[in-house]
Amino acid sequence: SxxxxxxxxxxxxxxxxxxxxxxxxxxxSNPNLYWYRQAAGRGLQLLFYSVGIGQISSEVPQNLSASRxxxxxxxxxxxxxxxxxxxxxxxxxxxYGYTFGSGTRLTVV
Amino acid sequence: SQKIEQNSEALxxxxxxxxxxxxxxxNYSPAYLQWYRQDPGRGPVFLLLIRENEKEKRKERLKVTFxxxxxQSLFHITASQPADSATYLCALVGTGNAGNxxxxxxxxxxxxxx
Numbered sequence: 368s369x370x371x372x373x374x375x376x377x378x379x380x381x382x383x384x385x386x387x388x389x390x391x392x393x394x395x396s397n398p399n400l401y402w403y404r405q406a407a408g409r410g411l412q413l414l415f416y417s418v419g420i421g422q423i424s425s426e427v428p429q430n431l432s433a434s435r436x437x438x439x440x441x442x443x444x445x446x447x448x449x450x451x452x453x454x455x456x457x458x459x460x461x462x463y464g465y466t467f468g469s470g471t472r473l474t475v476v
Numbered sequence: 477s478q479k480i481e482q483n484s485e486a487l488x489x490x491x492x493x494x495x496x497x498x499x500x501x502x503n504y505s506p507a508y509l510q511w512y513r514q515d516p517g518r519g520p521v522f523l524l525l526i527r528e529n530e531k532e533k534r535k536e537r538l539k540v541t542f543x544x545x546x547x548q549s550l551f552h553i554t555a556s557q558p559a560d561s562a563t564y565l566c567a568l569v570g571t572g573n574a575g576n577x578x579x580x581x582x583x584x585x586x587x588x589x590x
Binding site: 401403409410411413416455457459463464465466467468469470472 | 510512517518519520521522523525565567577578579580581582583
């Protein structure tokens with residue numbers, strides 16, 4: 368069966384520190400992968416998507432970057448976090464519908 | 477500009493009644509529309525997909541309609557239960573190069589009272 372793993376579940380980071388969030392998918396190959404962010408009380412904002420290894424497209428200019436070093440691995444990164452990077456980060460892969468990971472609650476302090 | 481609008485106010489209904497949530501969109505010509513459920517602190521969970529050539533789709537107590545002329549989808553939960561309380565999101569295929577990339581509405585929170 369297909370599963371998606373995302374970690375960590377919660378993260379508190381100081382302003383200016385780096386960030387690395389990881390997402391892995393099991394049970395499928397060459398998935399389309401997505402990173403979304405959800406600010407408190409807001410809708411889902413698409414940040415990045417990837418249709419294959421090394422292929423990253425950004426939807427919103429920002430302080431974040433993404434990489435896809437392996438077929439089923441998608442990483443969200445930042446070199447220096449800003450307060451505005453706080454939010455709920457979700458990884459998803461596309462099947463019939465989208466399957467989302469459990470999310471990472473990031474608080475930048 | 478493209479917009480997906482859902483009622484941002486919470487919908488409060490009594491257990492056993494039918495809940496109806498609305499999704500309106502502008503400047504989209506979606507091939508299909510999806511509905512998701514999101515519980516607090518969790519990722520959205522896919523519920524239903526309805527295609528542009530389908531007027532209605534059902535799954536257990538859920539029913540979705542899709543009117544491409546009105547540019548509207550209605551999401552119904554019949555015989556609602558307190559466990560149905562959650563935020564419900566509609567999503568459309570947006571523009572872009574990533575195949576079937578979804579854009580989400582802001583969601584409507586449903587509260588079912590016993």
